[in-house]
Amino acid sequence: MNEFSTVADDDAVAIARILANDHVADVVEALNRESRETASELLSEVPFERAVDIFDQPELDGAPELIEALPRAKAGKLLAAMSVDRAADILREMEEPARSELISGLAPPLRATLLAILGYPEGSAASLMTTEFVSVPSDWTVGRTLDYIRKVERTRETVYAIYITDPETHVLLRSTGLRRLITGEPDDLITTVAPDRTPVTVSPLADSEKVAQLISKYDLLAVPVVEGGKILGIVTVDDIIDTMIEETTEDVHRFGGMEALDEPYMKMSFLAMIQKRGGWLCALFISEMLTANAMQAYEAELERAIVLTLFIPLIMSSGGNSGSQATSLVIRALALREIGLGDWWRVALRELPTGLVLGSMLGVVGICRIALWQYMGFYDYGPHWPLVAATVGTALVGIVTFGSLSGSMLPFALKRIGFDPASASAPFVATLVDVTGLVIYFSVALVILRGTLL
Amino acid sequence: MNEFSTVADDDAVAIARILANDHVADVVEALNRESRETASELLSEVPFERAVDIFDQPELDGAPELIEALPRAKAGKLLAAMSVDRAADILREMEEPARSELISGLAPPLRATLLAILGYPEGSAASLMTTEFVSVPSDWTVGRTLDYIRKVERTRETVYAIYITDPETHVLLRSTGLRRLITGEPDDLITTVAPDRTPVTVSPLADSEKVAQLISKYDLLAVPVVEGGKILGIVTVDDIIDTMIEETTEDVHRFGGMEALDEPYMKMSFLAMIQKRGGWLCALFISEMLTANAMQAYEAELERAIVLTLFIPLIMSSGGNSGSQATSLVIRALALREIGLGDWWRVALRELPTGLVLGSMLGVVGICRIALWQYMGFYDYGPHWPLVAATVGTALVGIVTFGSLSGSMLPFALKRIGFDPASASAPFVATLVDVTGLVIYFSVALVILRGTLL
Numbered sequence: 018m019n020e021f022s023t024v025a026d027d028d029a030v031a032i033a034r035i036l037a038n039d040h041v042a043d044v045v046e047a048l049n050r051e052s053r054e055t056a057s058e059l060l061s062e063v064p065f066e067r068a069v070d071i072f073d074q075p076e077l078d079g080a081p082e083l084i085e086a087l088p089r090a091k092a093g094k095l096l097a098a099m100s101v102d103r104a105a106d107i108l109r110e111m112e113e114p115a116r117s118e119l120i121s122g123l124a125p126p127l128r129a130t131l132l133a134i135l136g137y138p139e140g141s142a143a144s145l146m147t148t149e150f151v152s153v154p155s156d157w158t159v160g161r162t163l164d165y166i167r168k169v170e171r172t173r174e175t176v177y178a179i180y181i182t183d184p185e186t187h188v189l190l191r192s193t194g195l196r197r198l199i200t201g202e203p204d205d206l207i208t209t210v211a212p213d214r215t216p217v218t219v220s221p222l223a224d225s226e227k228v229a230q231l232i233s234k235y236d237l238l239a240v241p242v243v244e245g246g247k248i249l250g251i252v253t254v255d256d257i258i259d260t261m262i263e264e265t266t267e268d269v270h271r272f273g274g275m276e277a278l279d280e281p282y283m284k285m286s287f288l289a290m291i292q293k294r295g296g297w298l299c300a301l302f303i304s305e306m307l308t309a310n311a312m313q314a315y316e317a318e319l320e321r322a323i324v325l326t327l328f329i330p331l332i333m334s335s336g337g338n339s340g341s342q343a344t345s346l347v348i349r350a351l352a353l354r355e356i357g358l359g360d361w362w363r364v365a366l367r368e369l370p371t372g373l374v375l376g377s378m379l380g381v382v383g384i385c386r387i388a389l390w391q392y393m394g395f396y397d398y399g400p401h402w403p404l405v406a407a408t409v410g411t412a413l414v415g416i417v418t419f420g421s422l423s424g425s426m427l428p429f430a431l432k433r434i435g436f437d438p439a440s441a442s443a444p445f446v447a448t449l450v451d452v453t454g455l456v457i458y459f460s461v462a463l464v465i466l467r468g469t470l471l
Numbered sequence: 472m473n474e475f476s477t478v479a480d481d482d483a484v485a486i487a488r489i490l491a492n493d494h495v496a497d498v499v500e501a502l503n504r505e506s507r508e509t510a511s512e513l514l515s516e517v518p519f520e521r522a523v524d525i526f527d528q529p530e531l532d533g534a535p536e537l538i539e540a541l542p543r544a545k546a547g548k549l550l551a552a553m554s555v556d557r558a559a560d561i562l563r564e565m566e567e568p569a570r571s572e573l574i575s576g577l578a579p580p581l582r583a584t585l586l587a588i589l590g591y592p593e594g595s596a597a598s599l600m601t602t603e604f605v606s607v608p609s610d611w612t613v614g615r616t617l618d619y620i621r622k623v624e625r626t627r628e629t630v631y632a633i634y635i636t637d638p639e640t641h642v643l644l645r646s647t648g649l650r651r652l653i654t655g656e657p658d659d660l661i662t663t664v665a666p667d668r669t670p671v672t673v674s675p676l677a678d679s680e681k682v683a684q685l686i687s688k689y690d691l692l693a694v695p696v697v698e699g700g701k702i703l704g705i706v707t708v709d710d711i712i713d714t715m716i717e718e719t720t721e722d723v724h725r726f727g728g729m730e731a732l733d734e735p736y737m738k739m740s741f742l743a744m745i746q747k748r749g750g751w752l753c754a755l756f757i758s759e760m761l762t763a764n765a766m767q768a769y770e771a772e773l774e775r776a777i778v779l780t781l782f783i784p785l786i787m788s789s790g791g792n793s794g795s796q797a798t799s800l801v802i803r804a805l806a807l808r809e810i811g812l813g814d815w816w817r818v819a820l821r822e823l824p825t826g827l828v829l830g831s832m833l834g835v836v837g838i839c840r841i842a843l844w845q846y847m848g849f850y851d852y853g854p855h856w857p858l859v860a861a862t863v864g865t866a867l868v869g870i871v872t873f874g875s876l877s878g879s880m881l882p883f884a885l886k887r888i889g890f891d892p893a894s895a896s897a898p899f900v901a902t903l904v905d906v907t908g909l910v911i912y913f914s915v916a917l918v919i920l921r922g923t924l925l
Contacts, residue, residue, distance in 0.1 A: 040668065042688045076688060167654045175692065176650050195649045196630050200621045214494065233716060234496045234530060236709040238629065238692065254708050255690040261712070262687060265719050266803050272726055273799020273897065274792050282804040283817070290821075291828055294796050298871075301792050302833050306840055308784035313850050319777055326773060326780045330762035330905055333784055337791075338728050338755050338898040342748050345727020349720050350736040363737070367744075374745055379756050386760055396767050417752075443727065443897035444792040451784055 036063055041070045049078045057086045069098040072107070075259050078284065081111040084119075093122040101127075102147035102256065105134040109144070134250075142228050143221035145260060146242045146250030151176055154184035155191070159210055160203030166195075177239035177253055180216070181207055188246035192216040194238075218243040219252070225260045226352060228252050267439075268352075272345070274301065274444030297444075304448045308333075311455040318459060322470040324398055325462055328383075328409050329455070335379055336416040336454040337447030340424030343368055344446045347428045351438045361429040368425040369418065376417030380410035401469045408465045412458040419457065420450045490517055495524045503532045511540045523552040526561070529713050532738065535565040538573075547576040555581070556601035556710065559588040563598070588704075596682050597675035599714060600696045600704030605630055608638035609645070613664055614657030620649075631693035631707050634670070635661055642700035646670040648692075672697040673706070679714045680806060682706050721893075722806075726799070728755065728898030751898075758902045762787075765909040772913060776924040778852055779916055782837075782863050783909070789833055790870040790908040791901030794878030797822055798900045801882045805892045815883040822879045823872065830871030834864035855923045862919045866912040873911060874904045 035047045036059060048056045048071070060068055060083060072080055072095055084092045084107055096104045096119060108116055108131060120128055130148050137143035153162050166176060179198060181191040193211035201210035217231055218241050231240050232254055239251040267277035276293040278285055285293075312319070319326055347364060350356045356364065387406040390396045398405050424446045428438035463471055489501045490513060502510045502525070514522055514537060526534055526549055538546045538561055550558045550573060562570055562585060574582055584602050591597035607616050620630060633652060635645040647665035655664035672695050673682055685694050686708055693705040721731035730747040732739055739747075766773070773780055801818060804810045810818065841860040844850045852859050878900045882892035917925055 040671070040689060042690075046688075163653060166650070175648060194629060195653070196620070199617060199649070199653060217494070229712070229716075233709070233712045234500075235494060236496075238708070254692070254712070255687070258683070258687045258708070258712065258715070261715055261719075262683075262807070265715075265722075266807065268719075269722070269726065269799050269803045272723065273795045273797075275796045275799070278800070281807070281809040282800055283809060283814075283821075287821075287824070290825055294793075294825070295829055295832055298789070298792055298796070298829055299832060299836060302785070302789055302836060305785050305788045308788075309781050309840075312781040312784070316777065316781070319780060323770065323774055323777070326783070327763050327766040327770070329780070329783060330766070330787055330909065331756070331759050333787075334759045334762075334791075334898075334901060334905060335752070335756055337788075337901065338752055339748075341727045341896075341898050342729045342752070343727075345723050345729070346732070346736050349723045353716070353720065353735070355735040355737060360737075367737075367741075370741070371744055371748070375749055375752055378749055378753060382753060382756060386763075442795075444788075444795050447788060447791065447901070451788060455784065 036067070041067075041074060042076065044071055045074045045077045049076070053079055053082055053086075057083055061087070065094070065098075069095060073099045073103050075103065075106065075256075078280070080107050085111060085115045089118060089122060092119055097123060097127055100147050101130055101134065101149060102145060102250070105131055105144070109135060109139065137221055140225050140260075141221060142219045142223040142225065142240070142242045142252055143249060145225060145228070145252045145256050147253065147256075148250040150180060150239070150241070150248065150251040151178075152180040152182055152189075152248060153207060155181050155206070155208050156184050157207050158203060159198060159201035159205050159207055162207050163198060163203070166198075175238075175253075177251065178237075178241075179207075180241060180248055180251075181211055182248070186246070189216060189218065189241060189243055189248050192241070216241060218248075220244065221249060225257065225264065229257050229261050230354065232257050268348075271437075271439055272348070272442050274298075274442040297442075301444050301448050305451060307452045308455055311452055311459075315455075315459045318462065318471050322405075322462070322466060324405055324470070325408070325458075329458070331383070332409065332412055332416055332458050333451050333454045334447075335413060336420035336450040337443075338420070339372060339375055339417045340420035340427075340446040340450045341443040343372075343421045343424035344427055344441050344443065347425045348439050348441060351428055351432065358429060358432055361426065364425050364429070365422060368421045372418030372421030373414065375421065376414035379417055380413040383413055384410040399470070401466070404465055404469055408458075408462045411465065412461040415457045415461065416450070416454045419453055420446075423449055423453075490521070495521075495528060496530065498525055499528045499531045503530070507533055507536055507540075511537055515541070519548070519552075523549060527553045527557050529557065529560065529710075532734070534561050539565060539569045543572060543576060546573055551577060551581055554601050555584055555588065555603060556599060556704075559585055559598070563589060563593065591675055594679050594714075595675060596673045596677040596679065596694070596696045596706055597703060599679060599682070599706045599710050601707065601710075602704040604634060604693070604695070604702065604705040605632075606634040606636055606643075606702060607661060609635045609660070609662050610638050611661050612657065613652060613655035613659050613661055616661050617652060617657070620652075629692075629707075631705065632691075632695075633661075634695060634702055634705075635665055636702070640700070643670060643672065643695060643697055643702050646695070670695060672702075674698065675703060679706075679711065679718065683711050683715055684808065686711050722802075725891075725893055726802070726896050728752075728896040751896075755898050755902050759905060761906045762909055765906050765913075769909075769913045772916065772925055776859075776916070776920060778859055778924070779862070779912075783912070785837070786863065786866055786870055786912050787905050787908045788901075789867055790874035790904040791897075792874070793826060793829055793871045794874035794881075794900040794904045795897040797826075797875045797878035798881055798895050798897065801879045802893050802895060805882055805886065812883060812886055815880065818879050818883070819876060822875045826872030826875030827868065829875065830868035833871055834867040837867055838864040853924070855920070858919055858923055862912075862916045865919065866915040869911045869915065870904070870908045873907055874900075877903055877907075 036044055120131060151166060176195050178192045178194055180189055182189055191208060191211040197210040217235050219228055221242050221244055228240055239253045241248045241251050270277040275297050278293055384406045387398060391398055391402050427441040427446060431441055432438040490498055574585060588598060605620060630649050632646045632648055634643055636643055645662060645665035651664040671685055671689050675696050675698055682694055693707045695702045695705050724731040729751050732747055838860045841852060845852055845856050881895040881900060885895055886892040
């Protein structure tokens with residue numbers, strides 16, 4: 018937070034020039050580099066229209082705090098002037114009582130719309146939608162629609178689609194694009210320039226992944242959010258791209274075994290960083306303590322055959338690695354809806370032979386390594402070294418198979434109990450596999466080495 | 472491949488109905504569920520225009536093989552009728568000699584365009600672009616431009632943007648949208664309805680992540696690919712969404728420690744799956760063998776203090792987990808361009824104290840665990856148990872710090888030598904940290920336990 022002092026006079030001049038002339042996205046980038054205090058100061062000097070444009074960018078860091086810092090009257094005007102989906106986003110992240118105060122100061126129709134959007138859970142289609150879309154009754158002509166877009170909707174930069182509704186029931190019937198509209202005859206009915214097909218829609222509670230998939234699959238610029246046949250709003254392609262980027266970040270962080278950061282790495286405070294990472298790290302550490310218990314249980318065997326300990330890290334990591342592979346495959350296949358919850362047994366039937374083959378490969382490599390070291394005289398594994406090698410090889414088959422199976426089933430299990438399957442992190446899988454890996458290893462050893470080393 | 476036999480008469484009827492009436496995206500989904508042979512058979516019965524639409528969908532599995540299976544003349548006609556970027560995609564994935572045969576059969580202008588696009592590396596902006604875009608000279612009027620779009624460009628479903636070029640040099644000057652165009656007076660110059668701002672462009676070799684970022688940042692529907700000021704083509708928002716989904720899949724697979732699959736999990740052949748996973752698994756296994764060497768080097772210590780072995784899995788996994796956290800953070804921050812290659816020391820300066828604090832947290836938990844077990848009589852760590860606890864605690868601080876540091880530096884190192892930083896997988900980091908972790912653990916033990924246990 019000490020960037021404040023770095024805003025020398027030169028910087029101020031440079032920033033003032035950027036604020037006035039640059040593309041609004043570049044202005045946001047410049048503001049994000051400043052401290053909250055400086056950004057707030059700079060924003061108070063910007064003309065109102067420009068400020069609306071700036072706050073309309075979801076990339077602006079700390080927008081709720083910046084709005085909160087403004088006089089309530091000005092903040093209310095800004096919220097009313099920006100796009101509804103963005104205003105809802107900002108209010109959603111704002112603390113009480115500022116949020117309620119601001120909402121109650123808005124004009125009743127806008128207030129009602131915002132409260133409706135805020136009522137939907139975060140990440141749902143309805144929470145991402147904007148209520149600003151072009152919709153006309155099916156008895157309008159092409160000419161009347163064009164006139165309407167020219168005059169009434171002139172503030173809109175992009176017309177993603179034109180939605181055609183039943184004049185009586187307001188139920189969505191068709192959708193068309195500006196491109197088709199301009200080729201129509203002005204006196205024709207609007208329905209003559211719309212494809213004869215029910216538009217693709219989503220329900221208000223559909224998750225953002227579902228919306229992204231529909232947009233990608235049907236190459237749309239926007240998807241209408243529909244309830245009881247009526248359009249509540251639309252989710253546009255640019256909001257979906259922002260959401261996809263955000264969700265990928267969350268997934269990568271979670272797969273790395275931590276809580277997802279909600280701020281850029283370099284902007285995150287030290288304490289927040291420790292919280293996001295420390296919680297999971299401790300949880301994994303405490304679960305992993307079970308390995309110490311497992312080892313203690315086999316201490317007698319360890320003392321008799323110290324040679325077994327040499328391969329513990331190697332064997333455990335192989336289980337974790339094969340599990341992490343299987344988990345990443347299944348997480349992604351579930352996210353892309355290539356497979357559903359009911360396909361778990363199909364996946365298990367693939368992972369079982371895959372694990373057996375992969376485990377056998379590693380087993381052969383492991384046995385060769387031990388034999389090579391023994392023959393070359395690099396190390397002496399004792400008179401029973403072929404049995405030790407057999408133990409390592411057999412254990413690897415069992416552990417890699419178990420790793421592949423449990424790694425692939427974990428995302429299903431998480432999804433089944435209502436968690437995001439992407440919470441199945443690589444460290445989580447490794448921890449799950451480690452304890453069982455030790456038990457498998459020592460059990461195999463007890464069978465193979467009984468009467469010789471054990 | 473034995474789905475072929477499952478296409479009973481009922482299915483055939485259902486599929487024929489889908490082929491004729493459904494949205495093309497649903498047709499593609501239905502075809503993807505069939506075997507290549509069945510899909511090929513079904514496609515041969517579809518009217519030409521519909522087949523073009525179907526092949527235009529990037530979601531169609533195995534399009535290169537399906538095109539290759541067609542008579543060359545029909546395949547050529549299809550390629551000529553589909554969008555240029557899609558045709559280039561299909562040709563790119565096709566085997567020789569089919570590819571060269573097909574290309575040489577195309578009309579010379581299309582052939583030249585396709586060869587130009589195919590000359591760019593996969594994943595570059597130019598390889599994703601379509602050459603079908605609307606561009607008009609700056610001395611045209613609004614009316615003339617509208618007429619042009621109505622008549623000449625009538626096959627285009629969406630006009631993402633209208634690019635305005637210099638009438639002499641054809642250099643890109645401005646861009647505008649259909650929305651602005653229809654509000655202009657027909658006799659005004661086209662430049663009067665374009666914002667007075669240089670359009671955002673990319674160079675042909677820019678990577679797809681860069682394009683996605685520009686589209687997201689500036690809320691564009693398309694980005695022109697420009698060389699020497701002239702437009703070569705445009706990358707549209709729907710191609711970028713498809714690319715983003717594909718890249719996220721690749722990143723998740725690689726972060727899981729395997730080669731990225733290029734087909735859906737359930738469609739992948741067993742052998743291909745083993746190849747994609749086995750290679751990395753073996754590489755990691757062979758690197759991890761160094762842990763066995765490290766253990767062998769400390770065998771004398773292990774024999775004297777068997778109690779040390781009990782904590783090896785616990786300590787090693789903590790290093791891997793903290794490394795995996797740091798790697799996932801840095802991979803994502805690099806991908807989002809929050810940090811650049813030159814910021815490595817800034818990241819190191821954050822990870823060093825973070826690792827120390829996280830390591831101390833785990834160290835305290837570890838010491839408490841040992842003390843608790845000792846006091847409660849669950850296990851006897853021997854007369855020197857406080858020293859054993861101190862060894863575990865101190866080693867954890869060192870290992871977690873080392874894990875955080877090396878996990879965060881690995882993506883930088885990979886990027887520096889020209890690899891994708893996302894190749895730094897969680898298993899890769901764990902393997903890197905494991906050997907060092909053992910060395911740290913035994914070194915700490917030698918210092919703390921010298922004269923007592925060792």
